[in-house]
Amino acid sequence: MSELTVASRFCGPPGTAHGGYVSGLFASHAPEVVRVRLERPVPLDVPLRVERRGEGRLELLHQGQRVARAEPAELELQPPAPPDYLDALDASRRYVAFEKHFFPDCFVCGTARARGDGLRIFAGATRSGDMVAAPWVPDTSLGHADGKIGAEFMWAALDCPGYFAARNDGKPMVLGEFTAHVDRRVHIDEPCVVIGWKIGASGRKHEVGTALFDEDGELCGRARATWIELR
DSSP states (O other), X not given: OXXXXXXXXXXXXXXXXXXHHHHHHHXXXXXXXXXXXXXXXXXXXXXXXXXXXXXXXXXXXXXXXEEEEEEEOOOOOOOOOOOOHHHHHHHHTTOXXXXXXXXXXXXXTOTTOOBTTBOOXXXXXXXXXXXXXXXXXXXXXXXXXXXXBOHHHHHHHTTHHHXXXXXXXXXXXXEEEEEEEESSOOBTTOOEEEEEXXXXXXXXXXXXXXXXXXXXXXXXXXXXXXXXXXX
16 A cells, blocks of 8 residues: 655646646556546545555545546557647647636646646647647656656646647536556656647547657657546
């Protein structure tokens, strides 16, 4: 058994952990790629217990109640070619949440977060309309001694662009399942591009893919997610 704690800086909706970030922290306890299913809002600034259930499965518990679970999974995902950094910057100007954001304090995509505090990844539609994209330069607060950022921050960066790929009308949704793989951790202050694209939809569920590329356009991380519309 081990524990993890999500600091209040890393919030998503008010008072709860950012889904991609906590999924990355949780997945770091697994020896292989896992699919994380978020079952309840994950609280901030409290110890959460990680328990192993056999066959590579994990559970995340708060006061004995399961808030998330993970199981081994294969990530079958072929990302499309990304735009270059300047085209991603152009796309970010069409970020729909500039006008209205349901969660402006979100660690990743919140418009109320300052530079060096939130990630400020504002994914907007590319001119081709087949994906959303955003530029991102990781700051020093996300780094390790080796000059690269923590994998959990790459999981976080791969989360929110999927929402904006799924919908452009601002309808509230929550992250249901998230499977990510970090091919390599990017460096502090490295200009990166993050993209998101639709895979499919059924009822209230939306399947999306996201990917993160370094300054040379090399794939560094990718993820597949299920977002669920709120009733």
